[in-house]
Amino acid sequence: MDRNLCRVSEASGSPGLQCTERSWILTDLQATRDLGRALAGWLPAGSLLLLQGPLGAGKTSLVQGMAEKLGISEPITSPTFALAQHYSQGQPPLVHLDLYRLELAAAADDLFLQEEEEARALGALLVVEWPERLSLQLTDAWTLTLNHRQEGGRLAQLREPAIQMDAGTGA
Numbered sequence: 001m002d003r004n005l006c007r008v009s010e011a012s013g014s015p016g017l018q019c020t021e022r023s024w025i026l027t028d029l030q031a032t033r034d035l036g037r038a039l040a041g042w043l044p045a046g047s048l049l050l051l052q053g054p055l056g057a058g059k060t061s062l063v064q065g066m067a068e069k070l071g072i073s074e075p076i077t078s079p080t081f082a083l084a085q086h087y088s089q090g091q092p093p094l095v096h097l098d099l100y101r102l103e104l105a106a107a108a109d110d111l112f113l114q115e116e117e118e119a120r121a122l123g124a125l126l127v128v129e130w131p132e133r134l135s136l137q138l139t140d141a142w143t144l145t146l147n148h149r150q151e152g153g154r155l156a157q158l159r160e161p162a163i164q165m166d167a168g169t170g171a
Contacts, residue, residue: 022158025149032058032146035156036065039144045092045123048116048138050131053146058154059129062146063096066127070094078129084115086124093124105135112136 026032039062043049051059060078067076070090077085078098087094097115102108112134119126131138139162147155 022160024156025153026058026146026156027153029058029061032061032154032156033065033068036062036067037069039158040066040069040125043125043142045125046120047125048119048141049125049127050138050141050143051127051129051146052131052143053154054148057146057148059146062144062156063094063127063129066125067094070125083111086118088122088124090124093119093122095119095122095124095126097126097128099128099130099133102133105133108133109136 024031024035026035039049051062053059060076064076067087067090070087070092072087072090072094074087074089076087076096081101083098083101085096087096095115095118097112099108099111102111112128113136116126118124128134131141131143141161143159145157145159149155
């Protein structure tokens with residue numbers, strides 16, 4: 001699997017996607033969806049992806065691109081009111097959470113832990129919008145931050161999971 005998302009994104013033919021290492025300038029909605037498709041083809045099944053960014057930054061549009069790459073044909077909408085959407089027909093399946101309405105960290109944590117357990121059992125890709133509502137330390141998560149740019153478009157930045165130290169060796 002090609003771990004160079006720049007090359008994967010460039011191969012999609014999207015003229016609106018500019019990439020520098022693990023940062024992308026997304027010039028339009030199509031470029032945001034293209035990045036979602038690239039990420040879905042690149043992240044291993046069972047991955048946890050946290051999506052951060054203000055309202056309207058493109059989080060759900062990115063998930064729409066991911067779902068398309070995973071072979072999900074049903075419409076992808078923000079699960080703001082449902083809180084969680086499960087797409088079992090995807091290869092791998094997709095679980096999409098939106099924690100925006102959960103103001104109490106304990107409620108967000110409870111929902112996340114329930115959905116994470118189900119996602120792991122399915123081998124699903126778990127995508128979480130508004131992860132800042134959680135109080136949990138998710139060191140095994142990828143984090144994608146989307147922000148509006150003054151010049152127009154969006155800036156997307158991907159952070160890898162933190163490397164966990166082995167408690168037995170202290171390394």
